[in-house]
Amino acid sequence: xxxxxxxxxxxxxxxxxxxxxxxxxxxxxxxxxxxxxxxxxxxxxxxxxxxxxxxxxxxxxxxxxxxxxxxxxxxxxxxxxxxxxxxxxxxxxxxxxxxxxxxxxxxxxxxxxxxxxxxxxxxxxxxxxxxxxxxxxxxxxxxxxxxxxxxxxxxxxxxxxxxxxxxxxxxxxxxxxxxxxxxxxxxxxxxxxxxxxxxxxxxxxx
Numbered sequence: 001x002x003x004x005x006x007x008x009x010x011x012x013x014x015x016x017x018x019x020x021x022x023x024x025x026x027x028x029x030x031x032x033x034x035x036x037x038x039x040x041x042x043x044x045x046x047x048x049x050x051x052x053x054x055x056x057x058x059x060x061x062x063x064x065x066x067x068x069x070x071x072x073x074x075x076x077x078x079x080x081x082x083x084x085x086x087x088x089x090x091x092x093x094x095x096x097x098x099x100x101x102x103x104x105x106x107x108x109x110x111x112x113x114x115x116x117x118x119x120x121x122x123x124x125x126x127x128x129x130x131x132x133x134x135x136x137x138x139x140x141x142x143x144x145x146x147x148x149x150x151x152x153x154x155x156x157x158x159x160x161x162x163x164x165x166x167x168x169x170x171x172x173x174x175x176x177x178x179x180x181x182x183x184x185x186x187x188x189x190x191x192x193x194x195x196x197x198x199x200x201x202x203x204x205x206x
Contacts, residue, residue, distance in 0.1 A: 013156035031180035039065035039085030059182035071108040118194035122152030
């Protein structure tokens with residue numbers, strides 16, 4: 001098992017007009033992140049963004065196609081949400097997604113039975129709420145992170161407060177001795193199999 005203190009920064013709801021600015025920050029800090037993409041946002045003009053994510057060593061994952069709550073959906077509807085997203089990502093950059101984050105963290109037994117990927121939540125920075133200040137976002141992340149944590153943030157459109165908070169979060173976590181990895185890397189380096197039935201992950205050790 002890897003003994004480094006590891007954290008995975010993850011970002012939901014892109015690609016958007018904020019995604020490349022997040023990538024700029026990650027590049028400047030010399031770290032990687034994981035992006036949970038909404039399939040309908042993966043339009044042809046966004047292909048260079050996905051290519052850049054992979055070129056910087058980041059990971060791309062599945063966050064459904066329409067970002068509707070899936071806990072009341074039928075198996076057929078669930079499959080469509082997942083498969084359409086996987087298809088557009090595969091068509092754009094030729095990769096298979098390994099992890100899924102449920103929209104709104106809405107869950108059901110039917111989802112678990114019909115989605116063949118580990119479910120990721122993560123420690124919530126509450127940055128989906130514009131009333132959460134940049135400092136509050138920083139404070140929430142720093143208070144929750146420990147070795148093996150996944151952090152839930154958003155590169156959704158116009159989310160400028162997260163752009164303000166992110167460099168501070170990175171520097172503060174680095175000062176605490178954390179190394180930054182992707183979602184796949186945090187499981188692989190810690191020797192944890194994420195394929196656990198009915199499991200919603202926020203830390204690989206929980």
